[in-house]
Amino acid sequence: xxxxxxxxxxxxxxxxxxxxxxxxxxxxxxxxxxxxxxxxxxxxxxxxxxxxxxxxxxxxxxxxxxxxxxxxxxxxxxxxxxxxxxxxxxxxxxxxxxxxxxxxxxxxxxxxxxxxxxxxxxxxxxxxxxxxxxxxxxxxxxxxxxxxxxxxxxxxxxxxxxxxxxxxxxxxxxxxxxxxxxxxxxxxxxxxxxxxxxxxxxxxxxxxxxxxxxxxxxxxxxxxxxxxxxxxxxxxxx
Amino acid sequence: xxxxxxxxxxxxxxxxxxxxxxxxxxxxxxxxxxxxxxxxxxxxxxxxxxxxxxxxxxxxxxxxxxxxxxxxxxxxxxxxxxxxxxxxxxxxxxxxxxxxxxxxxxxxxxxxxxxxxxxxxxxxxxxxxxxxxxxxxxxxxxxxxxxxxxxxxxxxxxxxxxxxxxxxxxxxxxxxxxxxxxxxxxxxxxxxxxxxxxxxxxxxxxxxxxxxxxxxxxxxxxxxxxxxxxxxx
Numbered sequence: 001x002x003x004x005x006x007x008x009x010x011x012x013x014x015x016x017x018x019x020x021x022x023x024x025x026x027x028x029x030x031x032x033x034x035x036x037x038x039x040x041x042x043x044x045x046x047x048x049x050x051x052x053x054x055x056x057x058x059x060x061x062x063x064x065x066x067x068x069x070x071x072x073x074x075x076x077x078x079x080x081x082x083x084x085x086x087x088x089x090x091x092x093x094x095x096x097x098x099x100x101x102x103x104x105x106x107x108x109x110x111x112x113x114x115x116x117x118x119x120x121x122x123x124x125x126x127x128x129x130x131x132x133x134x135x136x137x138x139x140x141x142x143x144x145x146x147x148x149x150x151x152x153x154x155x156x157x158x159x160x161x162x163x164x165x166x167x168x169x170x171x172x173x174x175x176x177x178x179x180x181x182x183x184x185x186x187x188x189x190x191x192x193x194x195x196x197x198x199x200x201x202x203x204x205x206x207x208x209x210x211x212x213x214x215x216x217x218x219x220x221x222x223x224x225x226x227x228x229x230x231x232x233x234x235x236x237x238x
Numbered sequence: 239x240x241x242x243x244x245x246x247x248x249x250x251x252x253x254x255x256x257x258x259x260x261x262x263x264x265x266x267x268x269x270x271x272x273x274x275x276x277x278x279x280x281x282x283x284x285x286x287x288x289x290x291x292x293x294x295x296x297x298x299x300x301x302x303x304x305x306x307x308x309x310x311x312x313x314x315x316x317x318x319x320x321x322x323x324x325x326x327x328x329x330x331x332x333x334x335x336x337x338x339x340x341x342x343x344x345x346x347x348x349x350x351x352x353x354x355x356x357x358x359x360x361x362x363x364x365x366x367x368x369x370x371x372x373x374x375x376x377x378x379x380x381x382x383x384x385x386x387x388x389x390x391x392x393x394x395x396x397x398x399x400x401x402x403x404x405x406x407x408x409x410x411x412x413x414x415x416x417x418x419x420x421x422x423x424x425x426x427x428x429x430x431x432x433x434x435x436x437x438x439x440x441x442x443x444x445x446x447x448x449x450x451x452x453x454x455x456x457x458x459x460x461x462x463x464x465x466x467x468x469x470x471x
Contacts (some may be wrong), residue, residue: 021347103258153456159391163340164385165386165389165391168369168382168386169369171373171378171382172372172373172382173372173373173374174371174372175260175372176370178369178372181365182363182369182386183370185358185361185362185390186362186389186390186392188358220392223390223392224389225387225390227392228389231306231384231388231389233387234306234381235382235385236452237381237382
């Protein structure tokens with residue numbers, strides 16, 4: 001970071017250089033996905049299957065649905081998100097791409113941000129498809145601006161800490177099993193706050209009851225992003 | 239094999255004596271609570287174990303941060319030692335709470351925020367141990383452990399804030415709390431003395447165990463190095 005600031009004085013637009021590095025990593029992930037279409041397809045089918053299983057497991061009739069929709073949605077997002085996080089880091093590790101990325105003469109945090117934004121994009125795309133499908137299947141209107149905001153904030157926090165933990169998990173022996181075990185307990189504050197806030201908006205509770213949860217989401221978004229940014233160097237270091 | 243340091247021997251005996259005294263204070267000196275009866279005596283060690291758990295995880299997070307800054311393996315040794323102790327004491331905290339809750343709340347377990355956060359804390363550090371098991375390279379294991387120890391600790395403050403954020407049925411005996419919570423009580427001065435002494439004893443117990451475990455970690459590392467030397471020779 002300090003190097004970046006020093007360079008800013010010398011050169012004219014190294015800030016733009018940092019952003020370009022982030023954008024390049026994001027673009028790389030999106031382009032690879034656009035050509036292979038492995039990840040999004042799997043995440044989507046998986047998400048729909050989870051909803052399907054919930055339908056049978058919980059007998060989602062009209063009365064039940066009203067109170068547990070937010071819970072079902074967030075479990076679905078969390079599971080599908082784990083799938084995506086694992087895959088996006090496993091690709092880097094398996095084909096030695098991560099080493100190539102680390103050799104690039106950019107700040108390591110740019111790589112973290114690039115991967116995190118890429119993961120966030122995949123998660124948001126899946127959510128953008130799951131939410132309307134859920135609305136149609138269960139005849140409930142989920143297009144509440146508050147709910148969409150909560151989904152955005154919750155995904156940011158989940159991906160911020162998830163990207164860091166996924167890059168740790170892929171380097172361990174038990175990698176596929178490890179990510180959910182590492183991620184779920186740490187991300188729990190995000191998930192709890194997101195479920196409670198979503199529920200508040202879906203039940204049209206007064207804003208004063210929803211705001212504490214939104215605030216908690218914001219706090220954890222900032223905390224997780226900041227900590228991950230600071231320690232990412234140590235995770236990818238050889 | 240090096241001899242046990244004098245300080246450690248002394249500390250171990252002191253802790254053993256304090257533990258006996260704490261048992262006496264809790265079981266005989268402290269008066270029987272009027273409403274709950276003898277089961278209330280669980281409270282002294284229950285809170286003390288919870289305190290040691292939280293303290294241990296704080297030590298892990300701090301030593302992890304120092305390890306990342308200095309890359310000195312000794313700090314990582316402290317961090318792991320502390321996690322192992324913390325996991326055991328948090329488990330004692332949860333189990334003793336359950337034993338108390340059975341007669342008082344009429345259930346072993348309830349999905350109260352305070353209980354859930356304590357359990358999540360336990361799960362985080364079990365995950366920490368599993369993470370370390372899955373990595374062979376010692377430097378990388380130390381780095382990942384430090385990172386996860388710091389990240390995991392961010393969920394622990396939530397344990398303490400939870401009681402103020404959510405409405406809870408878990409009693410708050412220390413500090414201001416909702417007096418209507420099921421199973422809350424006022425401490426008499428004798429109870430307070432027994433409680434404070436339990437806290438102190440458990441803190442000493444933590445220090446003793448930590449010292450033993452750090453020493454064990456150092457010795458096992460030494461054995462590892464000797465093995466390497468023999469194999470390469």
